[in-house]
Amino acid sequence: MRKLILKMSVSADGFVSGPNGEIDWIFRSANESVTAWIVKTLWEAGVHIMGSRTFHDMASYWPTSDEPFAAPMNEIPKVVFTRKGFVEPIHDNLTTNALKDARINSEGLFNTSDILSLHASSWTHVTVASGDLLTEINRLKDQDGKFILAHGGASFAQSLIQAGLVDEYRLLIHPVILGKGLPLFSTVDTPFDLKLENSIEFMTGTLANIYTPVKG
Numbered sequence: 001m002r003k004l005i006l007k008m009s010v011s012a013d014g015f016v017s018g019p020n021g022e023i024d025w026i027f028r029s030a031n032e033s034v035t036a037w038i039v040k041t042l043w044e045a046g047v048h049i050m051g052s053r054t055f056h057d058m059a060s061y062w063p064t065s066d067e068p069f070a071a072p073m074n075e076i077p078k079v080v081f082t083r084k085g086f087v088e089p090i091h092d093n094l095t096t097n098a099l100k101d102a103r104i105n106s107e108g109l110f111n112t113s114d115i116l117s118l119h120a121s122s123w124t125h126v127t128v129a130s131g132d133l134l135t136e137i138n139r140l141k142d143q144d145g146k147f148i149l150a151h152g153g154a155s156f157a158q159s160l161i162q163a164g165l166v167d168e169y170r171l172l173i174h175p176v177i178l179g180k181g182l183p184l185f186s187t188v189d190t191p192f193d194l195k196l197e198n199s200i201e202f203m204t205g206t207l208a209n210i211y212t213p214v215k216g
Helices: 024-028 032-044 052-059 070-075 097-105 112-119 133-141 154-162
Strands: 004-011 015-017 047-051 078-081 127-129 148-150 168-174 194-201 207-213
Touching: 004 032, 004 133, 004 154, 015 154, 024 168, 032 070, 032 148, 032 168, 047 052, 047 154, 052 078, 078 133, 133 148, 133 154, 148 154
Parallel strands: 004 148, 004 168, 047 078, 047 148, 078 127
Antiparallel strands: 004 015, 168 207, 194 207
8 A cells, every 4th residue: 555645835833825825935945955855755756636726726837837846747647636526727717826926936937838738738637536535545545656645735735634644744844934824734633643754954944854643
């Protein structure tokens, strides 16, 4: 059985975005080493899973990007989780403020003419998971291959955590206090312990912490 890894960027006070979905704070403490760590994690995955709003953000962004993250995001299969029905990308009315912040940060990095034609199909031929979350995740875990990498958004990540489906947390902890926003662990009903498996401190002050839940 392959494991499910949740990769998220969080503020030092535990938020994954500002109150309106803002992620501009993530880019202030990124550098080449942080990027390399993320890219390595992306390539190690066998499938990327995400909620529908995050999917539409990514489908509107990665096919036209020449950033280091774009290749693994475009090439590795995706599964989108939705209970409300799935609308094929790309629809701007389904995207979030996270996409706007990413585009502002990456201004001048787009080369849309050729890249879109090469990679758009990887975002239009996706697997849609619309059934019970536990059943859908266990079906993916039972498949052969490299690990499952979950991206979010916040509500999807919270659902995975609450259901006890996360086998490993790869958290990029950024040196910023937001004060308010969308918290990662607010839906946890029963406290649980984590074992710190590895920790890397980057020059920007960002920490890459890898945790596994301690089994009771």
